[in-house]
Amino acid sequence: MLSRPALRAIANTTFVTACGVATVLALTALGFILYSLFKQGFGGLDLNIFTKDTPAPGSVGGLRNAIEGSLMMCAMAMAMAVGVGILAGTWLAEYGGAHPYGHVIRFLNDVLLAAPSILVGLFVYELVVRPLHGFSGFAGAVALALLAVPVVTRTTEDILRLQPDALREAGAALGTPRWTTIKEIIWRGAGGGLLTGGLLAFARISGETAPLLFTALSNQFQNLDLTKPMASLPAVIFQYALSAYDDWRRLAWAGALLIALTVLTINILGRVVAARGNHRP
Amino acid sequence: MTRPASKGAWFDPIFEGLCFGAATLLLVALAGVVVSLTIGGWPALSHFGLSFFTSTTWNPVTEVYGAAGPIVGTLVTSALALLIALPVALGVSIFLVEFCPKQLSRPIAVAVELLAGIPSIVYGMWGLFVLAPFFAEHIQLPLMMNAPAGSIWETLFYGVPNGANIFTASLILAIMILPYMAAVFRELFLTVPPQVRESAYGIGCTPLEVITSVVLPYVRGGAIGVVMLGLGRALGETMAVTFIIGNAHGLPKSLFDSGSTLASTIANEFTEATGEMHTAALTALGLVLFVITFGVLAIARLLLLRQRYD
Numbered sequence: 401m402l403s404r405p406a407l408r409a410i411a412n413t414t415f416v417t418a419c420g421v422a423t424v425l426a427l428t429a430l431g432f433i434l435y436s437l438f439k440q441g442f443g444g445l446d447l448n449i450f451t452k453d454t455p456a457p458g459s460v461g462g463l464r465n466a467i468e469g470s471l472m473m474c475a476m477a478m479a480m481a482v483g484v485g486i487l488a489g490t491w492l493a494e495y496g497g498a499h500p501y502g503h504v505i506r507f508l509n510d511v512l513l514a515a516p517s518i519l520v521g522l523f524v525y526e527l528v529v530r531p532l533h534g535f536s537g538f539a540g541a542v543a544l545a546l547l548a549v550p551v552v553t554r555t556t557e558d559i560l561r562l563q564p565d566a567l568r569e570a571g572a573a574l575g576t577p578r579w580t581t582i583k584e585i586i587w588r589g590a591g592g593g594l595l596t597g598g599l600l601a602f603a604r605i606s607g608e609t610a611p612l613l614f615t616a617l618s619n620q621f622q623n624l625d626l627t628k629p630m631a632s633l634p635a636v637i638f639q640y641a642l643s644a645y646d647d648w649r650r651l652a653w654a655g656a657l658l659i660a661l662t663v664l665t666i667n668i669l670g671r672v673v674a675a676r677g678n679h680r681p
Numbered sequence: 682m683t684r685p686a687s688k689g690a691w692f693d694p695i696f697e698g699l700c701f702g703a704a705t706l707l708l709v710a711l712a713g714v715v716v717s718l719t720i721g722g723w724p725a726l727s728h729f730g731l732s733f734f735t736s737t738t739w740n741p742v743t744e745v746y747g748a749a750g751p752i753v754g755t756l757v758t759s760a761l762a763l764l765i766a767l768p769v770a771l772g773v774s775i776f777l778v779e780f781c782p783k784q785l786s787r788p789i790a791v792a793v794e795l796l797a798g799i800p801s802i803v804y805g806m807w808g809l810f811v812l813a814p815f816f817a818e819h820i821q822l823p824l825m826m827n828a829p830a831g832s833i834w835e836t837l838f839y840g841v842p843n844g845a846n847i848f849t850a851s852l853i854l855a856i857m858i859l860p861y862m863a864a865v866f867r868e869l870f871l872t873v874p875p876q877v878r879e880s881a882y883g884i885g886c887t888p889l890e891v892i893t894s895v896v897l898p899y900v901r902g903g904a905i906g907v908v909m910l911g912l913g914r915a916l917g918e919t920m921a922v923t924f925i926i927g928n929a930h931g932l933p934k935s936l937f938d939s940g941s942t943l944a945s946t947i948a949n950e951f952t953e954a955t956g957e958m959h960t961a962a963l964t965a966l967g968l969v970l971f972v973i974t975f976g977v978l979a980i981a982r983l984l985l986l987r988q989r990y991d
Contacts, residue, residue, distance in 0.1 A: 412887035416780055422772025423781075426863065427789070429856055430796050433807045440810070487703035495697055496704070505704045508711050510982045514910060516917020516974055518944050519714055522951075522967045526717035546710055553707065577689045579696035607800020610919035610944070614951050634802050638920065641806050649810075656803050667798050671791070 434660075441657025444650045449658070453622050454636055457645040463655050465622040466636040472624070473537055473616060473632060474606050477544035482598055485549045486587075489556025489597075494582060497557070506557075513550040520546050521611035529615060537623070537630030540616025547608060548601035555597030559590045592673050599670035603663045609634035633659055714971065722965030725958060733965065739930035739946075741955045746962035748969060750931045754940040755970070757933065758847060758922065759915040762854035767908060770859050774866035775896075779888055790867055797860040805924035808853040813844030813925055821846075821937055840937030845927040847940045853925055854915045862911040869900045869907060902984045909981030916974050919944040943970040 402410070448462040455461020488505075496502040520543050528539040563586050571581030587594065612618075617629040618636060633655050640652035725746060726733055736747025773793065777786050821842050828834040840846050873896050881895045897904065927939020928949055941949075943966045954960040 408887055408890070412889040415889040415892075419772040419776035419780060422769045423776045423789070426769055426773050426859055427792070430793075430860065433799075433804065433811075433856070436807055436811050437803060484703045484706055487700045488707055491697075491700035491704040495700055502704075505707055507979075507982055509707050511975060511978050512707060512711055514913050514917075514974075514978050514981075515711075515714070516919065516944060516970060518917065518919045518947055519718065519967050519971050519974075522721070522947065522964060523710075523714040523717050525951075526721050526964075527713065549707065549710070553704075577693050579693050580689055582696075603798055607802065609800070609802045610948055613948055617952065634800065634920075637802055637806070638923075641809060641924070652806065653810075656806050660799055660803050663798055663800060664795055667795055 437653070437657050437660055440650075440653040441655075444654030445657065449651075449654055454620055454631065454640075454651070455647070457643070457648055461651070463633065463636060463651060463658070465619065466631040466633045466655065467658075468622065468624065469537065469616070469619070469630040470606065470632045470634070472626070473541045473544055473612075473630065474602060476538075476541035476626070477548055477605055478598065478602055480541070480545040481548035481552055481601060484545075485552025485597070485601070486556050486594060488549070489553040490560060490582060490587075492553070492557040493560035494578075494586070509550050509553050512546075513554060516610075517547055517608055518610035518613075521614050524611065525614045534627075535615065535617035535629040537616050537626040537628065540612050540630060540632065541626070543611035543615045544605040544608060547611065548605050551601035551604055552597050555600060556590075556594060559593030559597065560586060562593070563589050592676060596670045596674040599666050599673065603666040603670065606666070607634060607659050607663050609638055613638070718964055718968040718971055722961055722968045725961040725965040726968075728958070729962075733962075734969075737931045741950075741959050744956065744958050746958070746965075748943070748962075748966055750933075751941050751943045751946045751966060752969060753932055754847065754926070755916060755942040755944070755973070757940075758851045758854055758926070758942055759912055761848070761851035762858060762915045763908065763912055765852065765855035766859045766862060766911065769855075770862035770866055770911075773859075773863040774870055775892060777863075777867050778870040779892065790864070793860045793867075794864045797864050800920075801857060801918055802920040804853055804857045805921040808849065808921060808925040809845075812853065813849055815844070816849050816852075817842045817844035825937075836934075837936045839935040841927075841939065842937075843927075845925050845939055846937045847926065847933045848936045850922050850926040850940075850942075853921050854918055857918065857921055858911045858914050861914060862907055865907045865910065866904070869903045870896060872903075873899050906981045906984035909977050909984065913974050913977045913981060916977060917944055917970060919948050923948045943967070943973075 448460060450462060450464055450467065452460065452462035453465045454463060488509075491497075492502055492506055497506070524539050524543040524546065528542055529535055532539070567585050567589060568581060571585050572578075576584075612632050612635050616632055616635070618639060619629045619631040623630055637652045637655045637659070640648040640655070643649065729736070729746060733746065733748055734752065735749055736745070737749045738745050738747045739750060740746070777790055777793075781789065821838070821840070821844065824834075824838045825840075825842065828838050877895055877899065878891060881891045886894070922942050923945040926941060926945055928941050928945060929939040930941055930946070933940035947963050947966055947970075950959070951963050954963060
């Protein structure tokens with residue numbers, strides 16, 4: 401029979417080992433995913449990806465139209481989302497955050513932040529696609545914007561709350577109108593954090609597939625007209641990965657690698673910006 | 682003597698109005714989602730009534746739609762995913778906060794957080810091309826072959842051995858929500874004041890006892906919130922699941938049977954819907970998904986809110 405201290409030591413060692421094993425297991429699984437992504441996708445990454453449009457099966461092609469479509473829709477979505485998100489976050493932090501209505505908005509924003517993106521796609525389908533009688537790049541951008549707004553709102557509120565009240569009081573003491581104080585002092589002081597919020601939102605939407613399927617649809621050809629169906633990297637990857645053609649699957653892997661690298665880069669950039677903002681005097 | 686109004690003061694109420702409008706837009710967006718899903722799905726809900734939720738028939742040809750298959754598929758895959766991911770995520774976060782050497786803990790935590798941001802379509806592709814074939818050949822087939830005839834295992838392991846089934850879908854979901862949950866758990870554990878932890882060590886507790894009797898109780902509400910958030914993610918996840926669940930309507934008959942979830946059915950069929958009723962039925966699936974996830978997320982937020990603004 402083991403003594404009580406011995407049992408405790410054994411239980412503890414088992415627990416510590418289990419935690420370590422869990423970490424190794426998780427990192428291995430995730431590392432393995434990245435490894436296969438690089439292995440399968442790297443061979444497909446060549447100049448054609450950026451200069452040729454999506455091909456018919458069996459012919460040489462690239463992902464130019466999909467990359468352009470993704471960039472256009474994401475840029476437009478960010479233009480819409482940054483304005484709304486920063487203003488909404490400012491309202492929560494500077495004006496109405498303590499009111500009951502502020503709590504409701506904050507709660508709804510948190511729900512939107514985690515809501516299934518496919519539902520946003522369905523909503524935009526009913527809101528934009530159906531009334532305008534057709535899939536369009538514009539509808540895709542609206543769907544992405546709806547996904548980006550909660551991220552920007554949340555980070556804006558969090559970062560503005562970190563600004564010391566002394567700044568606000570200093571502005572008020574000079575007789576500065578409140579909005580000038582916010583614009584010239586609070587926003588400027590929080591600049592790095594706001595940029596991080598934007599970058600995180602951009603990273604979030606650049607890989608989104610589900611909301612684009614029934615808003616922007618996809619397009620086999622190059623199209624820069626936002627009123628027509630538009631290709632996007634995630635939608636093309638989805639279509640090609642499920643196809644039976646080897647060269648289409650190769651393109652899908654290359655596209656997936658491209659998206660993963662983009663998202664990782666933006667996220668790292670966001671961290672660097674945030675870290676630099678924190679060290680400022 | 683009157684004080685001259687400062688320059689630009691006239692814009693103050695307008696600016697506040699703009700900010701207020703932007704905040705209200707969030708409310709409008711969420712309300713819009715509910716209203717549009719309800720209106721869009723109403724024809725199917727009123728036509729099929731309660732049988733929409735209980736029937737397992739999903740047939741676009743005869744225009745009969747019942748959502749029981751996708752609803753059960755969604756609940757089963759999410760629950761399984763949570764069951765797999767939760768212990769591992771807890772293990773990872775506890776290891777990072779308590780046991781890991783400081784020099785290693787920071788890089789691993791950053792890596793885990795970065796992995797949480799990888800788009801789900803990447804996980805889905807990996808599931809389809811790497812996990813499914815491996816699983817079918819090395820796990821599913823041997824298990825099926827060696828299951829004793831007539832036992833529960835034979836029923837449980839029955840299925841087409843192509844690796845696209847309920848279990849692999851749950852596994853992919855688990856891998857997907859794992860980094861997210863681990864990252865939030867870690868942040869939660871870091872909120873435990875060092876004094877509390879140190880005093881527990883001071884009276885001679887082992888690390889295991891510190892975790893179970895001090896750290897976990899301290900963050901209990903928040904921890905349940907994190908679990909709910911992970912569940913919310915799993916419930917609504919579309920792309921990763923669509924690739925690998927096999928997309929069969931009807932109730933899954935075993936662990937290795939192909940099935941469908943609410944989100945995967947919508948993603949697969951929406952653009953190719955055959956008629957008004959098909960579209961309406963798919964939108965109604967969206968409404969069901971919304972109600973389920975909204976409930977889960979609401980609980981999560983209420984639990985986490987207490988942690989955040991205390």
